[in-house]
Amino acid sequence: DQQVKQNSPSLSVQEGRISILNCDYTNSMFDYFLWYKKYPAEGPTFLISISSIKDKNEDGRFTVFLNKSAKHLSLHIVPSQPGDSAVYFCAASKYNFNKFYFGSGTKLNVKP
C-alpha cells in the first residue's frame, strides 16, 4: 500500500511556462517532504524540501507547496527549461526517523 502517490506518470509543458507536479500522501504522521530529480542513468538528486511547519518553500525557480489538510504537496517550476526534463520523485518522512517513502515519479518533458 503506497503511502506516497504521484498520480500523473508524465507531464509535458512548453519552455517558459509553469510546470506543476503533484503528490499525495496518506500518513498524517509525515512531517518532512522532499522532491528529487532523476536523469536517465543517474541516481536521484535532491531538489527541494519542506517541513510541515511551513506551507511554502521557494528556491529559485522551484517552489514547493504543502497542504496538510488535504495531504497534498506540489512542485512548481517557473519558468520551465528544457534541462528540467527528468523524472521527479516526491518523498515523505517522519522527521526524526529519516526513513523516506517515495512516490512512483512523474516524467516531465519540457519542449523547446
Added chain:
Amino acid sequence: DADVTQTPRNRITKTGKRIMLECSQTKGHDRMYWYRQDPGLGLRLIYYSFDVKDINKGEISDGYSVSRQAQAKFSLSLESAIPNQTALYFCATSQGVGETQYFGPGTRLLVL
C-alpha cells in the same frame, strides 16, 4: 569523483545464483540505504543502516541480506536470485536526522 559509487552498474544473472551489489561512499555519512526502483512503484526501501553495528529491514527485505563492512561500505546480497528481483537498485547515504539522502548512480539487475 562521485561521492556515492555502486558496482557493478549493470548485471545479468540467472535464477538461483548468488549476487552481491556493492556501495561505497566518500561523504563520511553514518547512514546508508538500499532501495529498488520498479516501474510504476517508485523507490522502495530494502534495508538501512544507521551505523556499522546497526542494520534494519525496510519495506521489502525478503530475499535480500546486507552487510555493513565499514562506515563507507554497504553491500546488498541476493542469496538466490529470482526473476522478480529484476529492478534498478540504488544505494543512498545521509548524515543524520532530517538530512537529505545522496544517491549513487544505480545498478541495473536482470535476473533470467
